[in-house]
Amino acid sequence: MIPIQPQLSSGRLERFSYDDAIVRKFTLAMGIWGLVAFAVGLLAAVELLLPPLRDRMGEGTVGYGVVDTLLSIPYLQFGRLRPLHTNAAIFAFAGNAVFAAVYYSTQRLCKARMWSDKLSALHFWGWQLIIVLAALTLPLGITQGKEYAELEWPIDLLIAVVWLFFFGTNFFMTLAKRRERHMYVALWFYIATIVAVTVLHVFNNLVVPVFGATLVKSYPIYAGVQDAFMQWWYGHNAVAFFLTTPFLGLMYYFLPKAAERPVFSYRLSIIHFWSIVFIYIWAGPHHLHYTAIPEWCQALGMAFSVMLWMPSWGGMLNGLLTLRGAWHKVASEPVLKFFVVGITFYGMATFEGPMMSIKSVNAMTHYTDYTIAHVHGGALGWNGMMAFGMMYWLLPRLFQTGRLYSKKLAATHFWLATAGILLYILPIYVAGLMQGSMWRQLDAGGQIVHPFMKVMTAMQPMYALRAVGGTVFILGALVGAWNFFKTWQMRPAAYEVPVYEAPALTKEYDGDDAAPEANHLGPVIDAAKDISIFSTMWWHRRWERFPVMFTWLVLAGVLIATAFELVPMFLIRSNVPTIASVKPYTPLELYGRDLYISEGCYNCHSQMIRPMLAEVKRYGEYSKPGEFVYDHPFQWGSRRIGPDLAREGGRQSNAWHLIHLRNPTQLSTGSIMPPYRHLLEGKIDYDSIPLRVKAMQHLGVPYTDADYAKAKESAKAQAAQMLKNFMDSNGNKPLDMLSHDGASVIGTYDLTDTQSLALVAYLQRMGTDLSKTAPAASATPAASAATPPAQGSH
Amino acid sequence: MSRDPRTPKTDPASDATRDTGHNYDGIREYDNPLPGWWVWSFWITIIWGFIYIFFAFLPPKMFSGETSLETEKAEMTARVFGALPDLQLDDATILQYSQKPEWTAIGRSMFQANCVSCHASDGQGSVGPNLTDNAYINVKTPADIADVIANGRKNGAMPAWGKFFEKKEQVMLAAYVASLRGESRPGKAAEGEVPAMPWGKAAEK
Structure with a gap:
């Protein structure tokens, strides 16, 4: 029996033990999923190198055939793999690290075992099940098409249950049963995490499911501008409350433990905690600068992002300054090495974030690899290093070995990780800056200097270095x-x-701190003294006894900020001026759009032309809010590994698109897009099309009942027309099927009713409505919606 | 409250008066005051933020991309094409500019950015026809080139590019394409017919 220092309270003595078995499980899961997430990331990185490599080997060679075979496996293509990588890194690797930290530290900070071992187990196995389901569904192309919220609705429901009812209940009940009077700062951050992630997850995943026999599919209730707003409110704050607050909690527990030093400043903890909670939520729209989102919203996003700089750095300061007097230990203790570099990366990322939120900077960095470097500095540098630091501190304690197997190997890991991160991010920063400047460059004649494929070709050396960094x-x-x-x-x-x-703990408590003394001199000085006393934060100590109040305050902070942006976004009509000529997609186009989402095209292609000269020159008229009113979900994207597609409709022939899907580099020299041959063979699931139309109808897209009734025939007719158009322009010859080594023709594609026709129908529609003249007032909008256009292409 | 013996004496944070006395699972907390630069930077960003929001919410939309785009567009057009008179998409104009390298250079840039995925890097053709031979599918005179570019052909097999380019740009692109005739770069086999009217290299013979 180990007695713990008695408290002021005088409740009866209780005996308890901690559940470390659950922490062992979460730590192991963190390690395993971490390796998976890193490996999938490396594979995705290598895939961006393969098409040019294949072409350099030359058609007819064995190497060409091997690489081509790999590139054309649909389950492994970049568009499906990248969501798997991000979800694994965030929810599997970082998630399990967070749970390990929470379960280990909460018990000790509360002097209480987790409230229910059963809930702990349900949480652990439920979360692993979610990860396995993600790993199965994402490569199959089952996705909601929104970044970091890709998982489809049944998994989303499971996440809600596991997060709130298993994890949340267990955590809050442990707080309720705690034997430590005050909550330590780490617990505040855990509370913020659980509350905010619940709100974010629920509101961004409100969907209408499409019920079909073999279909796991849904459409978000929001469309276009509103959906974009919700998505990046979620996306940005997932970074805040899944990758920042819980890791700050982790830092506040494990860093002073490992350094054996007191935390630098209690009052800094208070101020930076509350300012993070109240400011972070506002900043989401900085992901949508210069897009069709309203101007006022961008302004709020930018201003609050800049205000967020110091609150974020508060955490860095409290971390680094806690090491005062312990820096000599950093040299010999790998755990501290990981923490120091982790916190430094946190400082770097949270300076860079506000900087990239400034619109003129964002104009340069957005859609480029700069963002990719930024997030890897955060994910590998901050989350990764903190997780590994914690792991090395925990291992001897969890396994009761008294020491790590090898400190030397831990130090080796540290140096490899640090070198790997730098080798990854430095070339990718350069790539981002090159893209930003090459994309915007206009020549003396006002024309773009660097065609997109030239820019991509210039990226190859940087992409190669990135893969090396990832490997290290x-x-x-x-x-x-x-x-x-x-x-x-x-x-x-x-x-x-x-x-x-x-x-x-007893109900009664009289140990609250009194306000610091102050000798009063005069009225003006008194006021200054009052402020000074207030700013010592002495009054906050009382709050730390009330977890429920903390929860409500965090919830209020999140909801109030959200309401300020969300309510006007949804209620003010002028935010999305309607455009009369914008009509719903035809049933075939709708199906093609679902294929676009399913293949993860948004991972490389944006659909948002910003109002900038070079961009308008390259892609056409800039995007208007009213163009996206039927887009459930929006597909604006966040990255241009391929060109923007917002005005793709009519830019290429149907034949070009079909040949391009067979092998993109045949038409676009320097392209790194994989072949999409499975779309040239996979048949359209016509039976599912009316279900999709019906779901859209529920969401308020103006399809008539007649549209619904005729959806199948309409889709078939349009597909036939598309095919006829292709045959006409291909001299009535079917498309040749080539061997994997590209050298011989091994047959022809029967394109009848294939998915490629639906996808191309959607591509040919994109961005074309804006330049159409509005139909006469007598025509019902939906009548024209379900009727295929007179021509095969617009 | 007692000082950690391992702490160097010079450490200001070791001041016992700054120890809150909190102890959580052995973790203690100092109560050092906030660094001054941190506090001031925080205040400055907050004040700046609200000033920015105030100006951004004013009607002139001073930070809007749309506002500056219109100006930039007008400036660029004036700088590049300001000296030229109104141009027509007719044979004479297109032929005239097809002989001026400083203007076909604009057409060439446009071609490189928009046309090479079908007509290949030097106009020798891939999915689209070879533009450097002597034969054309839909063209009898240089003005037809401009028409094909603007309106497309064969149900979108050749897309319509009219909405992407200004009129003077269309002249320069047509002039560049016209100038390719007879360059005879090895590529796709000639398709269509040889127009009766000579121009480009075909005119020199």
């Missing part, structure tokens, strides 16, 4: 896995479960 980082992680395994092998035959003793 993974080598480090493998060294870590070995160390993990060897430490685990040193565990005792049976784990000791120490029993602790502490008094229960």
Whole structure:
């Protein structure tokens, strides 16, 4: 029995032990999923190198055939793999790290075992099930098409249950049963995490499911501008409340533990915690600068992002300054090495974030690789290093070995990880700056200087270096896995479960801090003194006794900020001026759009032309809010690995698109798009089309009942017309099927009723409505919607 | 409250008066005052933020991309084409500009940015026809080139580009394409017919 320092309260003594088995599970899961997430990321990075490599080997060679075969496996293509990578990194790797941190530290900070071992287990296995389901559905192309919210509605429901009812209940009940009077700052951050993520997850995933026998599919209730707003309110704050607040909580527990130093400043903790909670939520629209989102919204996003700089740095300061007097330990202690670099990356990322939110900077960095470098500085540098630091601190304690298998190997891991991150991000920063400046360059004749494919070709050396950096980082992680395994092998035959003793909390408490003394001199000076006393934050101490109040305050902070942006966004009509000529998609186009989402095209192609000269020159008239009113979900994208497609309709012939899907580099030299041959063979699921139209009808898209009734025939007719158009322009010859080595014709494609026709129908529609003249007032909008256009292409 | 013996004496944070006395699972907290530069930077960003929001909400939309785009567009057009008179998309104009390298250079840039994925890097053709031979599918005179560019042909097999380019740009692009005739770059086999009217290299023979 280990007695713990008695409290002021005088409840009866209680005996308890901590559940470390659950922490062992989460730590192991973190390690395994981390390796998976890194490996999938590396594969995705390599895929961007493969098409040019294949073409350099030359048609007819074995190498060409091998690479081409790999590139054309639909389940492994970049568009489907990238969501798997991001979801695995965020929710599987970082998620399990957060849970390990929360379960280990909360019990100790509360002097209480987790409220329910059953809920702990349900949480653990439920979360792993979610990850497995994600790993199965995303490669199959089952996706909602919104970044970091790709998982379809049944999995979303599971997430809500596991997060709120298993994790949330268990955590809050542990707080309720705690034996420590005040909550330490780490717990505040955990509370903010649980509350905010619940709100974000629920509101961004409100969807109408499409019910079909073999269909897991849904459409978000929001469209276009509103959907974009909701998505980046979610996307930005997922970074805030899934990757920042819980990791700050982790830092506040494990850093002072490892450094054996007191936290630098209690009052800084208070101020930066509350300012993060109240400011972060506003900043989401900075992901949508210069898009069709209203001007006022962009302004709020930018201003609050800049205000967020110091609150974020508050965490960095409290971390780094806690090490005062312990810097000599950093040299010998790998755990501290990981933490120091992690916190430094946090400082870098949270300076860069506000900087990139400034519109004129964003004009240059947005849609480029700069963002990719930024997020990897955050994800690998901050989340990764903090998670690994925590892991090395926990291993000897969880496995009761007294020491790590090898400190030397941990240091090796540290250096490999640091070098890997730098090798990854530096070339990608350069790539981003090159893209930003090449895209905008106009020559003396006012024409764009660098065609898109030229820019992509220039990226190849940087992409290659990135893959090298990723490999080095993974080598480090493998060294870590070995160390993990060897430490685990040193565990005792049976784990000791120490029993602790502490008094229960009593209802009555009279130990609250009094306000600091001040000698009053005169009225003006008195006011200054009052401010000065107030700003010592002495009054906050009382709050730390009330978890429920904390929860309500965090919830209020999140909801109030959200309401300020969300309510005007949804209620003020002038935010999205309607355009009479913009009509709903035809049933075939709608199906093609769902294919576009399913293939993850948005991972490389944006659909948002910003009002900038070079961009208008390159892509056409800039995008208007009214063009997206039927887009459930919006597909504006965040990155241009391929060109923007907002005005793709009519820019190329149907034949060009079909040949391009067979092998993009045949037509676009320097393209890094994989072949989409499975679309040239996969048949359209016509039976599902009326279901999709019906779901859209529920969402208020003006399809008539007649449209619904005729959806199938209409789609078939348009597909036939598309095919006829292709045959006409291809001299009535079917499309040749080529061998994987590209050298011989091995047959022809029967394109009848294939998915490629639906996808091309959608591509040919994109952005064309704006330049059409509005139909006469007598024509019902939906009548024209369901009727295929007179011509095969617009 | 007692000072950690491992702490160097010079450490200001070790001042016992700054120790809050909090102890959570062995974690203690100092109560150091906030660094001055941090506090001031925070205030400055907040004040700046609200000033920015105030100006952004004013009607002139001073930070709007749309507002500046219109100005930039007008300036660019004036700078590049300001000296030229109103141009017509007719044979004479197109032929006239097809012989002026400083103007076909604009057409060439446009071609490189928009046309090469079908007509290949030097106009030798891939999905689209070879533009450097002597034969054309839909063209009898240079003005037809401009018409094909603006309105497309064969149900979108050749897309209509009219809405993407200004009129004078269309002249320069047509002039550049016209200038390719007879360059005879190795590529796609000639298609269509040889127009009766000579121009480009065909005119020199």
